Amino acid sequence: MELKGNVVIAQGGGPTAVINQSLVGAVLESRKFEQVGRVYGAVKGVEGIINENFIDLTQETTHNLELVAKTPSAALLSTRVKPDHAYCAEVFKMLKLHNVRYFFYIGGNDSSDTVRLVNDYAHSENYEFRAIHIPKTVDNDLVLNDHTPGYGSAARFVAQSFIGANLETRALGGIYIGVVMGRHAGFLTASAALGKKFSDDGPHLIYIPERAFDLENFTQDVRDVYKKYGRCVIAVSEGIVNAAGQPIASTLRKGVARDAHGNVELAGGQLGDMLVSHLKSTMNISRVRADTFGYLQRSFAGCVSDVDMHEAREVGEKAAHFAIWHNVDGSITINRTGDYAVDYKLVDLKEIAAKTRLMPDEYINPAGNNVTHAFLDYARPLVGSNMPKAQMLRAPYAKQLKND
């Protein structure tokens, strides 16, 4: 029998370039089903459910939805709230009050945990209910996924940034450090390598949280590259840790701030400045600069991977399919089925929640300061079509006359 009722969609966690594609995919697809009454969007994630702030997306125009789909960040607004059991009970109560039978939550693994808890309440009350977690994270750190929507576009931004940084240091010399997002997983930082073309192109060194960061080894690495090329381009994850597992960024600060999830707030700017000071004083080079990519890498308007965009749309549509056609709960995962092709599966929510996928060893070089070809093969399709490519002059040098 068809399960009749309303749909609630919400977005949680940090923005991505394509999270609104997933929203619009789920909304447009849900609106096609007869058994669906209203399609509500909860404003500010689970906060919007608790506060009954629902936008009636059944009354949104298709054209406007398509424009929203192309807009980065979360059109339904987002939240950093990490709901506990009591919060999820309240969420479920509100969903039930609004005769919601289908709940789609777009977010990272914190969000998938929320979906799981809410779904448990529905089960315990024998309330027929379908709950789907739609994956999203620029960190690419959800288990059982080949990759996650949002990663490809952020990776593209990071790669395009490093194409520029590489050309900048080729033109003017010096050392450049780009500090990239990634608390535990190095995928986004690793994507700095995706714009490399010529053999001397940077980034020459890549440091990720999966390998312990040692300041002495780092200094020697930079020395070696600088000696070879007269310049050095470095990608550093803001989440790099020392051998004891302490974030390098947090060891620099007096008071360590923590967010609502208990995560240490990583101060990328300070990490970059610290590494710059260190290299300036150790290597006696004045032209050492660090940029921290910050919000730009996840919010910049106008840098989107078409592959990422289409997949984000599809996971949204699939949420509606799985829940409404198939009457099943779970988290949607992206599975690679060809070179390059993907398909989507639904996995148990508890398989995704509160787990973090890290870069596999085969993507990291033995020295722990760069990526492998296996990583490049993995990530290249994800950044999409028409990546900018740098080109160099290659005409011959003219004869010198001074000493003739």
Place this chain on the structure above:
Amino acid sequence: MELKGNVVIAQGGGPTAVINQSLVGAVLESRKFEQVGRVYGAVKGVEGIINENFIDLTQETTHNLELVAKTPSAALLSTRVKPDHAYCAEVFKMLKLHNVRYFFYIGGNDSSDTVRLVNDYAHSENYEFRAIHIPKTVDNDLVLNDHTPGYGSAARFVAQSFIGANLETRALGGIYIGVVMGRHAGFLTASAALGKKFSDDGPHLIYIPERAFDLENFTQDVRDVYKKYGRCVIAVSEGIVNAAGQPIASTLRKGVARDAHGNVELAGGQLGDMLVSHLKSTMNISRVRADTFGYLQRSFAGCVSDVDMHEAREVGEKAAHFAIWHNVDGSITINRTGDYAVDYKLVDLKEIAAKTRLMPDEYINPAGNNVTHAFLDYARPLVGSNMPKAQMLRAPYAKQLKND
């Protein structure tokens, strides 16, 4: 009589997204003239001339030049050397040795000064010589120019960044500070406003070097915006100064680094961090973040204004026209002749050299914390076609049921 001889082209100062368009425009156009023997590219600006490092661009393929034109940063590499009289005498000597009769230098006002000095040596030796300065600077600070090549693309990057930052704070709240390049001129920081669309869009506050920065006024401004919108997006130029004319960034540091031109090295990251700390402690808001756009805003591969790209190409071509057809020296300027249309004039080198154009008063609001519509009218055409546009959901809210 036609002046027969070789051409030397060089690039100086910081990279832009379109400086190679000017290079390629000048090279391709110069190669058409019978009186031109070889078209040389000096590697690393004036350093390449002194060291006789000339690439023979007569032997570069047209296809490769077109690929180079689309590549950001300086394909001939660049230099931060600021030549004195003795250096320019040596430059002239080398140019004469290579039978160079046409010298094109692409750069900012420091580069125009170099062109002037070299040209003076040619005059004093009665050596027939044409020297043209081709404008380039993301800072948009050359006098007698409506705007300069490089600015439009950098402005587009800054505007697209702020579209994202605005959406980010709308979704998650808080205060965001973007620190933008600009030592003396606020044009690039002001361009943060070019992506605004809805009435509550940020940046809500814009601070530029043309107006004294006062920390108390700043704090009150932020308070007012935060009270109104529950969030605040701020664009700050890295070159902001206090009432005494001291850079805010430099007042924070113990040792102030200076570059080869005697300019204080602006530590944008530290400026951002300082403003964040200040606002966090004064306003008791935890979600305050700063990004410093750093190299990204001038080197990012794949964010180009088509208008800027075409104009950069044209100033390169015009350099060849002025020098070879018209036998005149000078600096090429961009002049606005319509809405939107430009034409190019040659002005005396000494009119450009070592002068800095600032934002005119009519582009700055009376409070000194934002731009005017006159600025938006001025700058909008420069960022080119197909700017990304953000869109919001506008469907009605659903009825709340809890208190029914």
